[in-house]
Amino acid sequence: MTKPVSLLEPQLAKDLMKQGAQIYRRVVTKNYCVKCAISKRVVKVRAKDERRHAESLS
Secondary structure, three states, rough: OOOEEOOHHHHHHHHHHHHOOOOEEEEEEEOOOOOHHHHHOOOOOOOOOOOOOOOOOO
């Protein structure tokens, strides 16, 4: 999972951006195992017929 994270509070960042300041955003990448990703709701559990099949990947 990759997402940009601001180092400032949202209201302060909004005020500074209105004044023309550029806000640095750090990109954070997190790797989860399948079990942890499902429990943290990063990915959703899909029904068996909605999953990709190995023969369709080639």
